[in-house]
Amino acid sequence: MMIRELDIPEDIIGFYEDSGIKELYPPQAEAIEMGLLEKKNLLAAIPTASGKTLLAELAMIKAIREGGKALYIVPLRALASEKFERFRELAPFGIKVGISTGDLDSRADWLGANDIIVATSEKTDSLLRNGTSWMDEITTVVVDEIHLLDSKNRGPTLEVTITKLMRLNPNAQVLALSATVGNAREMADWLGAGLVLSEWRPTDLHEGVFFGEAINFPGSQKKIDRLDKDDAVNLVLDTIRAEGQCLVFESSRRNCAGFAKTASSKVAKILDNDAKIKLAGIADEVESTGETDTAIVLGNCIRKGVAFHHAGLNSSHRKLVENGFRQNLIKLISSTPTLAAGLNLPARRVIIRSYRRFDSNFGMQPIPVLEYKQMAGRAGRPHLDPYGESVLIAKTYDEFAQLMENYVEADAEDIWSKLGTENALRTHVLSTIVNGFASTRQELFDFFGATFFAYQQDAWMLEEVINDCLEFLIDNDMVSETEDIEDASKLLLRGTRLGGLISMLYIDPLSGSKIVDGFRDAGKDAVKVTDMTLLHLVCSTPDMRQLYLRNTDYTIVNDYIVAHNDEFHDIPNQFKETDYEWFMGEVKTAMLLEEWVSEVSAEDITRHFNVGEGDIHALADTSEWLMHAAAKLAELLGVEYSSHAYSLEKRIRYGAGLDLMELVGIKGVGRVRARKLYNAGFVSVAKLKGADMSILSKLVGPKVAYNILSGIGVRVKDKHFESIPISSNTLDT
Ligand code: ADP
Numbered sequence: 001m002m003i004r005e006l007d008i009p010e011d012i013i014g015f016y017e018d019s020g021i022k023e024l025y026p027p028q029a030e031a032i033e034m035g036l037l038e039k040k041n042l043l044a045a046i047p048t049a050s051g052k053t054l055l056a057e058l059a060m061i062k063a064i065r066e067g068g069k070a071l072y073i074v075p076l077r078a079l080a081s082e083k084f085e086r087f088r089e090l091a092p093f094g095i096k097v098g099i100s101t102g103d104l105d106s107r108a109d110w111l112g113a114n115d116i117i118v119a120t121s122e123k124t125d126s127l128l129r130n131g132t133s134w135m136d137e138i139t140t141v142v143v144d145e146i147h148l149l150d151s152k153n154r155g156p157t158l159e160v161t162i163t164k165l166m167r168l169n170p171n172a173q174v175l176a177l178s179a180t181v182g183n184a185r186e187m188a189d190w191l192g193a194g195l196v197l198s199e200w201r202p203t204d205l206h207e208g209v210f211f212g213e214a215i216n217f218p219g220s221q222k223k224i225d226r227l228d229k230d231d232a233v234n235l236v237l238d239t240i241r242a243e244g245q246c247l248v249f250e251s252s253r254r255n256c257a258g259f260a261k262t263a264s265s266k267v268a269k270i271l272d273n274d275a276k277i278k279l280a281g282i283a284d285e286v287e288s289t290g291e292t293d294t295a296i297v298l299g300n301c302i303r304k305g306v307a308f309h310h311a312g313l314n315s316s317h318r319k320l321v322e323n324g325f326r327q328n329l330i331k332l333i334s335s336t337p338t339l340a341a342g343l344n345l346p347a348r349r350v351i352i353r354s355y356r357r358f359d360s361n362f363g364m365q366p367i368p369v370l371e372y373k374q375m376a377g378r379a380g381r382p383h384l385d386p387y388g389e390s391v392l393i394a395k396t397y398d399e400f401a402q403l404m405e406n407y408v409e410a411d412a413e414d415i416w417s418k419l420g421t422e423n424a425l426r427t428h429v430l431s432t433i434v435n436g437f438a439s440t441r442q443e444l445f446d447f448f449g450a451t452f453f454a455y456q457q458d459a460w461m462l463e464e465v466i467n468d469c470l471e472f473l474i475d476n477d478m479v480s481e482t483e484d485i486e487d488a489s490k491l492l493l494r495g496t497r498l499g500g501l502i503s504m505l506y507i508d509p510l511s512g513s514k515i516v517d518g519f520r521d522a523g524k525d526a527v528k529v530t531d532m533t534l535l536h537l538v539c540s541t542p543d544m545r546q547l548y549l550r551n552t553d554y555t556i557v558n559d560y561i562v563a564h565n566d567e568f569h570d571i572p573n574q575f576k577e578t579d580y581e582w583f584m585g586e587v588k589t590a591m592l593l594e595e596w597v598s599e600v601s602a603e604d605i606t607r608h609f610n611v612g613e614g615d616i617h618a619l620a621d622t623s624e625w626l627m628h629a630a631a632k633l634a635e636l637l638g639v640e641y642s643s644h645a646y647s648l649e650k651r652i653r654y655g656a657g658l659d660l661m662e663l664v665g666i667k668g669v670g671r672v673r674a675r676k677l678y679n680a681g682f683v684s685v686a687k688l689k690g691a692d693m694s695i696l697s698k699l700v701g702p703k704v705a706y707n708i709l710s711g712i713g714v715r716v717k718d719k720h721f722e723s724i725p726i727s728s729n730t731l732d733t
Helices: 010-018 026-033 052-065 077-093 109-113 121-129 133-137 146-150 155-168 184-191 231-241 253-268 273-288 293-303 315-326 369-376 397-408 422-434 441-448 452-456 459-475 497-505 509-524 531-539 553-563 577-597 602-609 613-637 642-654 658-664 671-679 685-689 693-700 702-711
Strands: 042-045 070-074 097-100 116-120 140-143 173-178 194-197 205-211 214-217 220-223 246-249 306-309 332-335 349-352 356-359 363-366 388-393 479-483 491-495
Touching (some): 026 042, 042 052, 052 070, 052 140, 109 133, 146 173, 155 422, 155 441, 155 452, 231 246, 253 293, 273 293, 293 602, 349 369, 369 388, 369 397, 388 397, 422 441, 422 497, 422 509, 441 459, 452 459, 491 497, 497 509, 497 613, 509 613, 577 613, 602 613, 613 642, 642 658, 693 702
Parallel strands (some): 070 116, 246 349, 306 332
Antiparallel strands (some): 205 214, 479 491
């Protein structure tokens, strides 16, 4: 089927043809035949790179031309920006695109002016909770990576969000996009959708297992030269010699960097000079945008054509690595499996060095087939590679036979809803009541009866959990249950002011109750309320990811607790070991944040806490949001800590003291630069406006001085400064 035959505007057809899309891929053609452009609900369960995005675009374009509006739901923020950038290419055809990444308690009504809105599932849920005006105007909902319904963390929110959207806009078209999973039909039936199920790929994928001296594919073999004692290194060198690139998946961040280091010395030997010069340019940038040991190690690897990639890297390093790989300069990325779920970075050969993952209950466990297929599916760049190869590595014949049977020749598992626990449901029961989706127990059962959990398992199993959630919410004054004035036999559920606020703030009600109790007890226990008290309070909530305790941490954290014991309320008894250990983990996390807001350098924090820069920013992000929630809750309760919490919220955002808040508000000024300016006497915007140019440029360099002054509205007349272009900001400068 040709794209020209489709019922979409001529200029957009031209746009696709110019970009090389003339004929639809077979699964795309099938989707059209099944009614994609006639508002039919569809689930497309097809492999990576088989053109799911185009399906979404076609459905959205059609809907928009008919006066509709589309919502595109993604699982990760990084993916939201990737899709946003892509859809913005449709702007010349009058299609307006917006992205919703803002605070979780905002309504973002202004976004409604767009035709396509890209948002994560959490953000969509929060927009629904905050009563965003344009939600009921949505006529097409695209749900990307819907197989994540199976994820313990993200699945329940995704599931409830879809259920709410289908309830709110029963006539909206739903297009769900999924990896190939065992029970795609079941998911499609739940959505009332037609199913496009296919294994078709634009580039052939050869899956195999390396054992002995060769990659063994079903029915064929490929011998690999043994140049090194490490099989994975040999596989890498073989790929690069054949002009390909490699992705290596490792189970941990440490192994990830370790393999990159090992491989880099070998890869360096087969790079030409031109490539080395360009790589040095990327490495210099990496080294200049980070203050940590990681930046140095990463820089060194990149000079040799190799990089590593995981959530511990800061975002500018991640971008530099991704771009270097896309430009085919970096030949190998050694990565944790998060890369497989997220970004679109295909490579000729994917090497899965570790197919086991640590599980806190069962030790090292083999990964699910679905996860393996996601990694393997990254092999083969469409239109660039003749084929893609994924390779597992076996040490013994038995292992080889098992890997063949359990991964290469296996089908992906079924996905299972994770909604059925009190921890997953509590927040959704509250929001369902607060937003008026249900006002009696029966309506609540009915609402959750429309979820995938209820479709897949038995609805009655949910009733008991829902009742447990209600008991918690009523006990904690978040929901009231009272007799209906008109019908005494009917009990009505209503969100209280506290419940309403907690739902809008988008925090777990258990976090809400911990914060509320913390505030109430602070007065009683004669606790001194310091920065640490509030930081620990937010770190003790289930919404915060606490740091692990290493053996070496015990004494340091324990000494801290002893020295600061009047700043914590309710310190668990040391003889209750698990409780006390848990508490120490919370305090350790709060100690990291205390260093962050006290302007300790990122380099020192990464050393003290054995984390990456990316982790510091992730912890700061979450705690900023929770501190904001704490401030709002303090306001509602009428306790005195709200202004303290608001100022900590700001300090967490910028990682700086209160005295710097005015300066860090200027574009291009991060906490380090702000302190430098402050110490030199430029303590405010007003002082900067009157700055002597030569002093300022001595302090921060002429380029930055120019940017700072332009940023605060000073017209720089000096000839020397006028020729300098404005550059963008980095995180920690
Ligand atoms: P998926 O979302 O399924 O992983 P994408 O939608 O990102 O895959 O598509 C992968 C690549 O294939 C993109 O570069 C896209 O432009 C291209 N593509 C999609 N459909 C076609 C087509 N019919 N003909 C040629 N290229 C296509």
